[in-house]
Amino acid sequence: MPGWESYLKEHRAEYVDQLMDFVRIPSISALSEHFVDVRRAAQWAADRLKAAGVNNARVIPTGEHALAYGEWLGAPGKPTFLLYGHLDVQPVDPLDLWTTPPFEPVIRDGRMYGRGASDDKSGVLLTIIAVEALLKTAGTLPVNVKFVLEGQEEVGSLGLADFVVANHDLLKCDAIINADGLQWSENQPALLVGLRGVCAADIGVLNASADLHSGLYGGAIANPLHALAELMASFHSPDGRIAVEGFYDDVVELSPEDKKRIDSIPFDESEYKARLGVDTLFGEPGYSTLERVGVRPTCEINGMWGGFQGEGMKTVLPKEAHAKITCRLVPNQEPAKILDLLEAHVKKHKPQGVKVAFHPGANQARPYLVPTDQPINKVTRDVLVEVYGKEPFFAWEGGSVPICDVFLRELGAYSISFGFILPDEQFHAPDEFFRLSSFERGQVAFCKLLERL
Ligand SMILES: [Zn+2]
Known part of the structure; x- marks a missing residue:
């Protein structure tokens, strides 16, 4: 038995306690009253790196937040890998839907419940534990490592992007x-090959200088809410295709090989519908559900508001109405170009009698692909096969991790996803949990990965 395996066993209970300590820090990066806690979490991680035997461990400010950095560069001539994870967490509301308080972690049925237990404090700690287990047993690592454990992933990693530049x-x-990555299920690994990009915009429809009495003025001027509904309906054709001119122009069609990879992933439509509580699936014609959520672009209205929403009735003719939209993008769509197309669409489809305003959002990410022939992909695959006893699915994930594209452009290095979060773990929602079995499996898998790199 290699030394690190017994080391991990000896420290198993201690590591669970450490994850609990880490989860107790309410490091919500979106809320200013918790910025100090993000800083505390970065300090916690830096201290933990130091204890693991990592050099130059320290907290580095990045804009209004901070990251924990550390390095072990004792393998000259060997490659260097940057271990990335995030120590900030999502807000916890609605609080009343949590079975136990989000920052008082508890273990029930082999699962640790608490905000950040899954996304991504477990991932951060796994990287540190693996390096520690190898350093404390072999006294050395087979490769060089650097740690970047950031504190603002959940708010778009903007400060980290500046730091990388x-x-x-x-x-x-x-x-x-x-x-900060997922596996497919408890007994099925996944190898991430692609992420969708994202861009966002706010749309406003404006008319009178104040809200008006609908009895005195109704019928004389355009109602911004009617106009907004008309405008938003113009973004899609009834069959589900996006109707924004030029939207699909740069989309690279799937290769037959990639299509085969996606088709080979089992998909149970009735289970999927039951899980979402829907009667019917709907989306762009000509594509399967897994294609629609992984490799096809989308344009979603995330919110629409205006006028009176209180109890009872109010005969008001509102002066304005608003909507927020986001698009998920696929290769080779450029966020800036898509925003231009959306703005042109809004101007062209401006309903009669109102003014429209278009505000592009700051959060953008290009779509991201890891070429499947990268050597690191092969190593990752081999470790996953060893740990799970089966071939991983090739996964195109519909979400976005903006920093992957920043790392590629700025450092010329690909990111591979090596995380042990599972899709049902309620991350970003009440009752987030992490499986202790995944925590143990992740420790072993990270050690094996470091050994094989
Ligand atoms: Zn995450």
């Missing part, structure tokens, strides 16, 4: 191992 030398590496 300004610190090429510090962060120089051969590849990034992203511990």
Whole structure:
């Protein structure tokens, strides 16, 4: 038995306690009253890196937040891998839907419940534990490692992106191992090959200078809510295709090989519908559900508001109405170009009698692909096969991790996803939990990965 395996066993209970301590820090990066807690979580991680034997461990401010950095560069001539994870968490509301308080972690049925237990404090700790287990048993690592454990992933990683741009030398590496990642299920691994990009915009429809009495003025001027409904309906054709001119122009069609990979993933439509509580699936014609959520672009209205929403009736003719939209993008769509197309669409379809305003959002990410022939993909696959005893699915994930594209452009290094979060773990929602079995499996898998790199 290699030394690290017994080391992990000896420290199993201690590591669970450490994850609990980490989860107790309410590091919500979106809320200013918790910025100090994000800083505390970064300090916790830096201290933990130091204890693991990692050098130069420290907290580095990034805009209004901070990250924990550390390095072990004792393998000259060997490649360098950057271990990435995030120590900030999502807000916890609605609080009354939590069975136990989000920052008082508890273990029930082999699962640790608490905000961040799954996304992504477990991932952060897994990277540290693996490096510690190898360093404390072999006294060395087979490769060089750098840690970037950031504190603002849940708010778009903007400060981290600036930090990467300004610190090429510090962060120089051969590849990034992203511990903020998912497996397919408890007994099915997944190898991430693609992420969708994202862009966002706010749309306003404006008319009178104040809300008006609908009895005195109704019928004389256009109602912004009617106009907004008309405008938003123009974004899609009734069959589900996006009707924005030029939207699909740069989309790269799936290769027959990739299509085969997606088709080979079992998909149970009735189970899927039951899980979502829907009667019918609906989406762009000509594509399967897994294609629609992984490799096809979308345009979703995320919110629409205006006028009176209180109890009872109010005969008001509102002065304005608003909507928020986001698009998920696929290769080779550029967020800035898509925003231009959306703005042109809004101007062209402006309903009569109102003014429209279009505000592009700051959060953008390009779509991201890891070429499947990258050597690091092969190593990841081999480790997953060893740990799960089966071939991983090739997964195109519909979500976005903006920093992957930043790492590629700035450092010229690909990111692979190597995380042990499972899709049912309620991350971003009440009763988030992490399986202790995944925590143990992840420790072993990370050690094996470091050994094989
Ligand atoms: Zn995450």
